[in-house]
Amino acid sequence: MQPETQAVHLAHHFPSLRTQEQAARLGMWLFLATEVLLFGALFTAYSLYRYLFPHAFEGASALMHTSWGTANTLVLITSSLTVALGIHEVSRGRNRRATLYLLATLAFAVAFLVIKYFEYSHHIHEGQLPGRFYSFAELQVAGASMFFTLYFLMTGLHGLHVLIGMGVLAFLTVQVWRGRYGPGYYTPVELGGLYWHLVDLIWIFLFPLLYLI
Amino acid sequence: MAHGTSAAGNEEAHHGAARYVVVWLALVVLTGATFVAWRVKLPEPWHLLVALFIAGAKALLVVLFFMHLWDHRGPSRLVLATSLVFVALLIGLVVADNATRFPLANPPRDGNYVRTGILPEPAPALPSLPEPPRVPGR
Numbered sequence: 339m340q341p342e343t344q345a346v347h348l349a350h351h352f353p354s355l356r357t358q359e360q361a362a363r364l365g366m367w368l369f370l371a372t373e374v375l376l377f378g379a380l381f382t383a384y385s386l387y388r389y390l391f392p393h394a395f396e397g398a399s400a401l402m403h404t405s406w407g408t409a410n411t412l413v414l415i416t417s418s419l420t421v422a423l424g425i426h427e428v429s430r431g432r433n434r435r436a437t438l439y440l441l442a443t444l445a446f447a448v449a450f451l452v453i454k455y456f457e458y459s460h461h462i463h464e465g466q467l468p469g470r471f472y473s474f475a476e477l478q479v480a481g482a483s484m485f486f487t488l489y490f491l492m493t494g495l496h497g498l499h500v501l502i503g504m505g506v507l508a509f510l511t512v513q514v515w516r517g518r519y520g521p522g523y524y525t526p527v528e529l530g531g532l533y534w535h536l537v538d539l540i541w542i543f544l545f546p547l548l549y550l551i
Numbered sequence: 552m553a554h555g556t557s558a559a560g561n562e563e564a565h566h567g568a569a570r571y572v573v574v575w576l577a578l579v580v581l582t583g584a585t586f587v588a589w590r591v592k593l594p595e596p597w598h599l600l601v602a603l604f605i606a607g608a609k610a611l612l613v614v615l616f617f618m619h620l621w622d623h624r625g626p627s628r629l630v631l632a633t634s635l636v637f638v639a640l641l642i643g644l645v646v647a648d649n650a651t652r653f654p655l656a657n658p659p660r661d662g663n664y665v666r667t668g669i670l671p672e673p674a675p676a677l678p679s680l681p682e683p684p685r686v687p688g689r
Contacts (some may be wrong), residue, residue, distance in 0.1 A: 362680055364630070367631060372631065374635065375638065378641060386645050416581065535618045543606050546585055546606050550602050
């Protein structure tokens, strides 16, 4: 990219584009740290109730579809690969290939949500619901409803992050396709990718804790 | 360091896309490993520990290579590490609190439930109370 085009992206209070990128990256990591703390509170609640009701959690976890959870894990780590490859292609100036990789990421995100939809509708159908809406007759145990409360809270908040990430990636895909970013400047794509990897990261811990008890 | 700059020091030139594919393969293998470890049902502490260890290894791969903390030294690493330390403190102290309470201060641990065949261990049977002595004259 030409120096003039780089200058378009450089805010006046930064001495160079490089400093600006490092500041932007640090800002993104600070935001991701608050996300870690947000989910950390839910992981704390999970740890506490699992400690209090170990057998109920084991019994409730046996009701999960581990094959679907595993499939979703594979879908998300593959989407992390495609977004990383997409950023790599932008940094090489191959925006066409980058667009395809980002579109593939979006497709994986849709696949994740479709599988999640089938899981949710199964649990809703069976009455495996949070709090006092829990009505699954075959597992009437103190703590079983807590498992499903945490399941819906954690996967629900994670699903919301998937939706937000899809919005961010869709915007970036259009920008990359239009050639807004290139080897000279692609910080927004990199930061959007970081957000998507965080979504993957949280699922990496949700998967064993909810499905593999 | 030099992501997003056209400077000559762009470290992506050194590894390229192949590294991402290798990391992805490792993630797939680890996912398979944790699934297998779940199926064989390891004895109690190991069941959870192995699953968490594998999840930690996967997370480390994502953070280091997909999120580039291997290349980006400095404050980003510190920010992530700090947030993780505080989450570990929160979880550790909350569980330690409940683990060291007077037992009756916690809800009964799986004591009162209807057994339905899903749970792995039978519920402890309540001791049957002796018949109350008959009061003469009633």
